[in-house]
Amino acid sequence: MTMNKKKRTLLLILVYTLCILIAVFALAPFVWGISTSLKNNTEVYSLTPTLIPKKMTLANYIAVFHDPSMMKYFRNSLIVSLLSTAVSMVVALLAAYGFSRYRFPGRSAMLTSVLFIRILPRVCLLVPFYMILAKLKLINTIPGLVIVYLVVGMPLTVWLLKGYIDGIPIEVEESAFVDGCGPVQSLIYVVVPMVAPALAAVAMFVFILAWNEFMFPLLFAKDQACRTLSVGLAFYIDETGIQWGQMMAASILMSIPAILVFSYAQRYIVSGLSEGAVKG
Template sequence: MMSPVAKKIVLKIITYLLAILIVIFALVPFLWAVSTSFKTNIDIYSLKPSFIPKPFILSNYTMVLENPKMVTYFRNTVIIAICSTIISLFVAVFAAYGFSRYKFPGRSPLLYSILFTRVLPRVALLVPFYVTLSNLQLVNKISGLVLVYLIVGMPITVWLLKGYIDALPAEVEEAALVDGCRPLQILFRIVVPMVAPAIAAIGMYSFILAWNEFLFPLLLAKDSTTRPISVGLAFYIDEDGIDWGPMMAASVLMSLPAIILFSFAQKYIVKGLSEGAVKG
């Protein structure tokens, strides 16, 4: 039989090997896309593909950046992602604090009904969203996409932030109330600073969710004035085939903002998600 020390060493080795395999599985497709974005068509369709581009070209990126439609798609994505994230955080702060600290009739059914909208498959929501936006005359408008993204992302943001607020000691708020603070002052001067890591985590989640969304804008955005870049990438596929070079270049450019933001906010995201899961 193996000794306890040997078992720990074997378990650690297996854990590291699995972690390495997962990292390779996640990184190789992205690194191959980066490599393809610097290749010529001859190199891309070569029978013996190589990871290192030969020759190394930048024309795919130039083609994307000089395409006015792609620039418009990128601008639309930035506007939609930022607006939906800011509004989502603003609403989530009030909703999560209300569900966490106030007891009112129908509180539990309402809370679970919010989460239930997240459980539904997105395909089941396409027709209701389209009919609703048509009645509101918001189809093919950026404001309509922001509204849809809010409805899709709001349940998880409220639940995450509520769990974080549940873990806060209520005595701090009670002391502030005794000192004469009003509810809004308690919320913005005491609670919000204490849940700042959770807000950063939820903000990043909402931003990435909006940045990568494809299904809803595919149906609700009908032309280049409102399409985000996730939908715009699909137009590199036509009856003549797939224009892999520019498509991979645009994909890399689309991924960079989310990667950069995630890198800077990583510690806040891990802390916010872990502490926000303490209570629910």
């Protein structure tokens, strides 16, 4: 008994030590960023840095909010993310329903191809994406980005929703069919309410994908008119000069939606990702 107790204390000491080490590593860059964003310029570049600002100020945040180009990028990011979310939800829901409820030639090949996107090196697609978007006259436009995110997100969105719809017994829908519903009505009125949590997860996943993405907007939305926040932040120093305090403030602001959505949706996103990994 004492032996066991001793072992348990030892284990706890080990766990707490590791815990603190990992947590400090995980948290430190973020805390340092927040601290910097709340300092005035003299303190930001002070030779004896302080963790807690001597004089806290929101000046950096206010400066970001008063920067018209940053606000424009923010609006662009929001529009791209919302549009991508809406388009992806509709397309993925239809596809998941079709794959789950119908048997047709080429079905499994198509399903595998969706998963194949996941293992495709994205850098391989840079050139052809660019060319196709150029042909469709969608370079430097918001719809161009929306199409890219739709395709990039499909492995997760389609497979996650398909998994959920597979879990709904067909009998539930059959009563709707007896009542004279067509498949589309059944999908909207019977299936959608039942997969609502998965649909919410898919929406959040696509929103964050579009919100965080950097490489595609860097190449396909070069114009200032449709530049997104991620690209704007990367070139912050070139555009506004070296303003680390402001840059930290803008970075923290950009990460807030991502943090909120992710912490809410991570359970579903993880189940979608690991399912894809296991079945793939």
